[in-house]
Amino acid sequence: KLIGARFYIHALDENHNSARDTIGHGTHTASTVAGNQVNKASFYGLAPGNMRGAVPSARIAVYKVCWEDLCEDSEVLAAFDDAIADGVDIISISIGTRSAHQYYRDPIAIGSFHAMQKGVLTSQSAGNSGPYESTVASIAPWKLSVAASTTDRQFIVKVVLGDNTTLVGKGISPFDMKRKKFPLVDYHAVNNSFTGKIIFKNFYASGGYELHEKAAGIIFGYDDDIGFSINCPLPGSVLSSKDGERVSSYINNTRHPVAEILKTEAIRNGSAPVVGTFSSRGPNPFTKDILKPDITAPGVDILAAWSPEGSPSEVTGDERATKYNIVSGTSMACPHATGAAAYVKTFHPDWSPAAIKSALMTTAFPMNATTNPDAEIAYGAGHIDPVKAINPGxxxxxLEDDYIRMLCNIGYTPEQIQIFSGHNNSCSKLSRGSPKDxxxxxxxxxxxxxxxxxxxxxxxxxxxxxxxxxxxxxxxxxxxxxxxxxxxxxxxxxxxxxxxxxxxxxxxxxxxxxxxxxxxxxxxxxxxxxxxxxxxxxxxxxxxx
Structure with a gap:
């Protein structure tokens, strides 16, 4: 399955000397693309069932360029060069900047252009800075930019207050309090230890502090719908701000407030697919005539493999080790689309990156603009339909000259264009027009x-x-x-x-x-x-x- 692994680091030491995934993110995305089928997979009993990647017959080559959120431009470009030289068919890259950059300053845009020149499509996550407009970070037209949407399963966590009021929130909380209620306190009113208490906050945090202080659990009353289930390092639930006010009122009007946080339940989500609130939106901040993101794919509450060396909540102090995890992000959507692209390429090995991308986009099924008010600037052409994409009609x-012409039309200099093409280009020899051409x-x-x-x-x-x-x-x-x-x-x-x-x-x-x-x-x-x-x-x- 894993046929190659490289790592890139400018300063080699004992903490940076292996391609092994010590976080979990890379394992999750790789298994989503091409993981073999595993029976009876789950995250501590949540979402049990048989699981496999999009194209389980595919093989994987890994290029590790990030270390604790640090991804050097030179190492990203070196990995692209190696992947192309190694003969990969598709590149899936679930990393990116927080905001878009001019193409000639974006190492992923440059590397993916080089891949395109060699007939290799790059699929990239659109970014997690939504729902604000023009937050999409993956904007180069020679890449497939992937937004994240929900599936027909969602995870809820019920909170039972001492007066038997039951509130329903979101979360990935496999912990079982075994019908025991714990003291419930407001975070701002605690004057001493958090130990053994359920902490209520009217804002979201990772739960790391509460874990360190040995709290029994944590309840958030959050203003915004974050659009996915938080994986807490201790029993936790994210409530709406309205229900958060009910918790606050109960605490303030009860002599000895207590609560219980129940174990997560999986329920059917009848509104799916809906673009995740966090998924970055268009329009393209630099080239308004190119719609981004291109497409959407499942990226909310995705169960996939995980590195046992990585904390499932990604919180320091969470010492659980697991082979599977439930995570959300456009990072999770990207490998779904990558797998679909690989599936299309299996049937059409001679197709160009643009042809594969076109097949995925023109066969995507339309999303509901009523439940997705940002419409195409949130989901692009729609939701992937891999089976239809193999026969688009x-x-x-x-091709390369078309993209060079577009770069000329947005005013790039020959020197800037050479960063992509690797050779001298004269815009005067190409027909001029608009990027929309x-x-x-x-x-x-x-x-x-x-x-x-x-x-x-x-x-x-x-x-x-x-x-x-x-x-x-x-x-x-x-x-x-x-x-x-x-x-x-x-x-x-x-x-x-x-x-x-x-x-x-x-x-x-x-x-x-x-x-x-x-x-x-x-x-x-x-x-x-x-x-x-x-x-x-x-x-x-x-x-x-």
Whole structure:
């Protein structure tokens, strides 16, 4: 299964001398991509069942570049070079910066460009800085940028107060208090020891201090829906702020308040998939004409393998050792998408990275904008559907020269572009235009009128005719020319133009109008989201006195 492992460190010592995972994060993501099936897996009895990775027949090569959250740019680039030279087929990278950087300053953007040049797709986590706009950190168009969404299972932790009031929160808490109630105290009112007490906080923390102080448990009354279950190092539950107020009131009005934190239960989540609150949102902060993230995949409360050397809560002092853990993040979503990409490549080994990416995006199933108010800037083209992706019908191809042209169109200098390409490039020799002219499977505009030119390649049936269907709200006018594409052979290409306009104006802070174009031959449905994202201009905020 594991056919290679390298590690990278600028200063070798006894704490930095092995590719072994001492944290757990890398083990979790690697097993999600390609772990063999394991029967009766669970996290201390939670989420029991049979478990396997997305493509269990695949092999894994590991390149360790991070040490206690420190990831040096030079080591990231060296790992990319080695992975490419080693002949890997797909690169999955569940690391990134907290915010986006210009492409030429982003080692992952540079390394993934080099991979693309050699026919290797890079799949990267979008980031965990949501739900705020323009927080997506993975923005280069030659990468697959993956957001995180929920599954149909969620974990709850009930809190029973001394007056028998039962409150339902979230958490990964496999501890059993065995029907015993412990003294319940407010964190701010404790004047002495936490030992043996359940601590109530109206803010979220890791629980490390309470663990050190030998508290019996911890209850959070938190203002925001964090969108996933916290793995606490001691019995714990995250309640809504409203229920947190009920706990506070009970403490303040009871002579000897007590409580019990029950063991986590797994229940069905009927609203899934919904993009996790933490998942970073678009739009792309540097290239507004490229929609990011690209796609979403399961990334909330994911059970996968874990290194026994790593704390399951990642809290210092949590000495539990486990082979499996339940974790959330776009780091967990990324390997799901990577596995889907590897699955597509199995059927189409000669496809380019852009072709594989296009197949995943155009066959993704649409998400519900009602339960995902940030719509495409949260989930991109939609939720992955690997089985459909192996037969997309049409693909949007893009090669190195197309990306170089895009870099020219955003004003990069030849010296900056050479960082990616490795050779001299003259933008004067390439046709000039806009970044939106890149042959991308999605379309987005931040102005009220826009035109997009796209080219599709037939990879479905040799003799086929595709008809266009536009789905759009009344406040967004969209046309496509031509409306019919007829193909007579495989790998034949056809171009079309999409024009869209609106008279709608944003209400602070922004307006998202979602639409889509579907090319269908009766067998394949090739879907491209079309997004109008308008923000309030500074002049719109002026108030006449």
């Amino acid at each position: 049409l693909i949007y191809e893009a 890149l042959n991308y499977p999605t379309m987005i505009s931040n102005v009220a009128e826009a035109k997009f030119t796209r080219t599709v390649t037939n990879v479905g049936n040799a003799n086929s005719t595709y008809k266009a269907t536009i789905t759009s709200p009344s406040n967004l006018k969209i046309s496509v020319t031509p409306e019919v594409l007829s193909f007579k052979s495989l790998n034949e290409t056809k171009s079309f133009v999409v024009t869209m306009s609106t008279k709608a104006r944003p209400v602070d802070p922004y307006l998202i109008i979602s639409a889509s174009l579907v090319w269908s031959d009766g067998v394949h449905n090739v879907r491209s989201p079309i997004v109008m994202y308008l923000t309030v201009r500074p002049s719109d905020d002026l108030v006449h006195l």
